[in-house]
Amino acid sequence: MLSHEQQTRLQQLWQEGESHDQHARPRAERRLNITPQTGAFLYQLSRTRRALNTLEIGTSNGYSTLWLGLAARAHRGRVVSVDHSAHKTALAHANVQAFDLGEVVTLRTDDAFAVLADAADESIDLLFLDADRQRYPGYWPEITRVLAPGALLVMDNALSHVEECAPFVQAVLATHGYLAETYPIGKGQFVILKDL
Secondary structure (H helix, E strand, O other): OOOHHHHHHHHHHHHHHHHHHHHOOOHHHOOOOOOHHHHHHHHHHHHHHOOOEEEEEOOOOOHHHHHHHHHHHHOOOEEEEEEOOHHHHHHHHHHHHHOOOOOOEEEEEOOHHHHHHHOOOOOEEEEEEOOOHHHHHHHHHHHHHHEEEEEEEEEOOOOOOHHHHHHHHHHHHOOOOEEEEEEOOOOOEEEEEEOO
């Protein structure tokens, strides 16, 4: 269960990220955090699904990772989060430690495609995509392999970046056995169920 203290700390971390991004010029230096509403949505999905193995592509400073990690700890799950930036992985590590989630969350500085390629078949119960949207269509064949039956995938920015997300959305909708819908939560969540 999320405590009031945890929710307050998550809100403060989000506000710090928003303040930071107002002054950070290069995109690579920005936090680009999900909204608190999106975090709560991810928490709810993980708890409801009782996701034992969660993969996050796009860690940034770990704000979304915390929501996923807190949910996973409640039902003895695990979270692996990957980002290509060692700097952002270090920021995330500090936040994960501050929330005492070191035994639940594994942070990796790596290429997301390599992490997907290394994952076992049908091993992922929940996957959160929040990274380089242009790469998502290339991930899709590996994603279909690693998602367990009944698994969920959530893609952020489905409404804020419709054109960038369109090729991935089209690939998903053209694949048999996947049920998908976009929800107006945060910046738009494209939620995919592996209905096999």
